[in-house]
Amino acid sequence: MAALINVPSKAKRGDIIEIRTLTSHIMETGFRHTADGKLVPRNIITSFICRYNGAEVFRADLFPAIAANPYLSFFTVAKESGKFEFEWIGDNGYSSTASASITVE
Amino acid sequence: MNVPVTRRNAVLGITAAATSLAAPSILRAQSAGQIVVVGGGFGGAACARALKRADAKLQVTLIEPSKSYISCPFSNEVIAGLREIEAQQFGYDKLAAEGINIVAQAATTIDTHKRGLTTGDGGTFGYDRLVLSPGIDFHLEALPGYDDAASETMPHAWKAGAQTLLLRRQLEAMADGGTVAIAIPANPSRCPPAPYERAGLIAHYLKAKKPRSKVLILDAKDNFSQQRLFEKAWKELYGDMIERVALSQGGRVTSVDPSTKTIITEFGNYTPDVANVIPPQRAGRVAAIAGTADATGWCPIDPTTFESKLVKDIHVIGDACLGGGIPKSASAASAQGKACAGAIVNLLAGRAPETPRLTGVCYNIVAPGYGFSLTGNYQPKDDIFAEVEGGATSPVDAPRELRAREAAEAERWFRIITADCFG
Numbered sequence: 001m002a003a004l005i006n007v008p009s010k011a012k013r014g015d016i017i018e019i020r021t022l023t024s025h026i027m028e029t030g031f032r033h034t035a036d037g038k039l040v041p042r043n044i045i046t047s048f049i050c051r052y053n054g055a056e057v058f059r060a061d062l063f064p065a066i067a068a069n070p071y072l073s074f075f076t077v078a079k080e081s082g083k084f085e086f087e088w089i090g091d092n093g094y095s096s097t098a099s100a101s102i103t104v105e
Numbered sequence: 106m107n108v109p110v111t112r113r114n115a116v117l118g119i120t121a122a123a124t125s126l127a128a129p130s131i132l133r134a135q136s137a138g139q140i141v142v143v144g145g146g147f148g149g150a151a152c153a154r155a156l157k158r159a160d161a162k163l164q165v166t167l168i169e170p171s172k173s174y175i176s177c178p179f180s181n182e183v184i185a186g187l188r189e190i191e192a193q194q195f196g197y198d199k200l201a202a203e204g205i206n207i208v209a210q211a212a213t214t215i216d217t218h219k220r221g222l223t224t225g226d227g228g229t230f231g232y233d234r235l236v237l238s239p240g241i242d243f244h245l246e247a248l249p250g251y252d253d254a255a256s257e258t259m260p261h262a263w264k265a266g267a268q269t270l271l272l273r274r275q276l277e278a279m280a281d282g283g284t285v286a287i288a289i290p291a292n293p294s295r296c297p298p299a300p301y302e303r304a305g306l307i308a309h310y311l312k313a314k315k316p317r318s319k320v321l322i323l324d325a326k327d328n329f330s331q332q333r334l335f336e337k338a339w340k341e342l343y344g345d346m347i348e349r350v351a352l353s354q355g356g357r358v359t360s361v362d363p364s365t366k367t368i369i370t371e372f373g374n375y376t377p378d379v380a381n382v383i384p385p386q387r388a389g390r391v392a393a394i395a396g397t398a399d400a401t402g403w404c405p406i407d408p409t410t411f412e413s414k415l416v417k418d419i420h421v422i423g424d425a426c427l428g429g430g431i432p433k434s435a436s437a438a439s440a441q442g443k444a445c446a447g448a449i450v451n452l453l454a455g456r457a458p459e460t461p462r463l464t465g466v467c468y469n470i471v472a473p474g475y476g477f478s479l480t481g482n483y484q485p486k487d488d489i490f491a492e493v494e495g496g497a498t499s500p501v502d503a504p505r506e507l508r509a510r511e512a513a514e515a516e517r518w519f520r521i522i523t524a525d526c527f528g
Contacts, residue, residue, distance in 0.1 A: 004355045004372040020371055022355060069327075069353035071371075 005086065007100040011078035019050065019058075022071045023088050023096060029064040045070060045090035053082040062090075078104045137162035138453045141222055141232040143212045143391050145169030145197060147176075147435040148423030149238035150526040152442030153205050159450045166230055167200060168222070170211040174527065178435045179519055180265040181299065184273045185306035187473060193265055195527035215395045217416050234449050236411075237397060237404070238423040238442065239389025240264075241295045241433075244402055247385040248360065255363035259380040262303075263295060275379045276307065281315040283378030288358040288368055290385040291325040293403065295424050295433045298330040298469050298479075300383060305335065305471035308343040321377060322349040323370055325357040330432070331469060331479055333501045338471040338508075358382070388425035395419055403427045408485035410458050411445040420445050429489035430481070436518075437465040437483075439526055460485060462493070468515035475505070476512035 006020040023045070030042025042064065050058040057076045081104045088096045137160055142153045145167055153167045173196045182188040197207045210224035215235070222230045243261070245252055251259070262272040276285065285307055289300040304320050311318040329335075339347045350356035355372030361382055368375045368382065387402025397404045397413040404421040405414040411426065413419045422445050423438035431437045444461035451458045463483045470476045477499035483490045499511060 006372045022353065022372065024353065071353075 003086065003088070003096060003098040005084075005098050005100045007084050007102055008078075009101075010103045010105065013078060013080075013104050015078045016075050017078050017102075018073060018075055019084065020071070020073045021048070021050075021086055021098075022069060023098075024069050025088070025090070025094075027062075027064070027066055027068045027070065031064065043091045043094075045088050045094065047089050048072060049087045049089075050074070050076075051085045051087075052076060053080065078102065080104050137164075138233045139164045139166070139231055140234050140236065140449060141166045141168060141230050142236040142238065143168045143222070144238035144240060144389065144423070145171065145174055145207075146238060146240055146423060146438065147522065147526050148240075148438030148442040149236070150174070150197075150200060150442070151439035152236050152238060152422060152446045153200060154203065154526070155443040155446035156449065157203050157205055159446060161204065163450075163453075164206070165204070166206040166208060167197065168208045168210060168212050168224060168230070169197070170209060170225070172196065172209055175265040175269075176435070176519075176523065177263075177265045177296065177299070178522075180262070180269045181303045181306045182470065183265075183269050184262060184276070184303065185310040186273060186277070187306070187309075190266075190270060193269075195523055197527070199528060212391050212394065215391075215419075217396065217419065220418055233418070233453065235395070235419045236442075236445060236449070237389075237391055237395060237419060237421045237425060238438065239391040239425050241386040241424045242389050243384040244387045245384060248358070248382075250361040250363060250369075251382060251384050255361060255382075258363050258366060259361060259368075259382045261383050262381060263383050263386075272379070272381055276310060279315065279318070279378045282317040283315065284319045284321050285311070285379040286321045286323060286368055286375055286377035286381065288361075288380070288382045289322060289324045289326065290383055291352075291357075293427075293433065294383075294386050296435075296467075297432055298335075298467060301329060301331075301335045302469040302471065303381070304347050304349075305339060305342070305469075308339070308346045309472045312343055312346065318346070320347045321375065322347065323356045323358050323368060323375065324349060324351050327352045330467075331477065331498060334477045334499060335469070335471070337501060338475060338477075342472050342475065386424075388421075392421065392425050397421050398425075401427070408488065408490045409460055410448040410452065411441060412448075420449065427489070429483070429486075430492040431463065431465055431483045431490045432467065432481070434465055434467055435522060436467065437463065439522060440464060463490070466518065468511065468518060470512055470515055474512050475508045476515045477503075477508060478511055478514070 003023040028043040032040045045062045048060045058074045083101050086098045142149045157165045173194045176193045201207045214223045260268045260272045262268040360369045388398045392398040404426045406426045411420040422441040424433040440463040448458040466480045468478045479498045481496040484493045
């Protein structure tokens, strides 16, 4: 499944808008063992970045205690029409991106 | 005097001497005890009955505003047109005949210090022990846009009765090719597997009458009870008719707009033809009046006696209590009602209450003649109910004969539990 993104399609200049993202990921902690005693290697998303027309507006570091399918919700100010870009980076070279556009009136 | 001095007798003696409430206290002291039960569902009815049967001298009053009880178990079959609502209705005549005082009023105030309760018509009732079995109410602050008016266009059908019939009429009025959405809240909630049973039975109706239609589940949970059994049955019986959007797929409903019949989730809007919105829940209204509900909206209890952890001399049973591992079901409520009655009889006699072992059973019908079940046993552990050994779930791979047998067993279970509580 691709990431789920919720950015308002329209906003007034200066509005505080909520952005929601959810991406499918196992978030394997690296602390669990299989039935035969082998360690299950860690496999998590380590960071998330949101850029608004190229400028970073939100960043989060993620850790093993965060549950599978991380859901992040945050706020920013609608300044101009354009594009939000989202990036998830994780273990084993994991990388995923998504984007959404907004019209600011 | 040959009456043994129990803790209760001694306490009541002091009360009679020391307060202005002398009259009711003397009355209490002369009888074996006054118990008021609020709520006439499976929990309250089972408890009132068990109290009276355990000790005929107890004065047992059951306060319930409705003249008859409409059962939620099997009401999904009414929605799907497989059963009439009359088969869900049970009166209190038999309870009255056993000497239980039935008061068809709503409880309005509870004085937990003087141990008294008033009803809507001004009636007053003193108690030695009060049992609350108020079921659920909807936690409307948790679902903006939803209220009583909204439930007329987007029925919850989560309290059986007019809402059940409204949802059925909406299904009957829908054109072929339509979408029926079922919005499911997170736990704790009343009868956690029931929304999924409903999805199957609605699909059964649609397959027969409106085969191009769909059932869309918008779910605030990722996993649910008996999930593999349900999903296998849906595939087997209904192909792709039932689609489910789980929590991690953006299925959690955050608000509704009844004017446009829109369901709003964290990641999108849906405008189904029929919107069955089951709101988040909390303990029934009376629990808050009594002060027995905590910040969660539910009632913490001592699992051995069901006595509230917040208010003395009040016991809470059924969906309203925080039962730990026990799912909120009719079966659990009635088992709790009986166990609570046993504890009260012991407490009134000054004996130590026994440790209850409760059994809950849950049947799910996915189509006529297709059922499966989950049985669980529960005992107090570390101040809360925990599941103990002896439980069982129907196998995921099983011949149709077993599903047919379990569907027949479900009907038998319903006849037995309703006869036990009301018959």
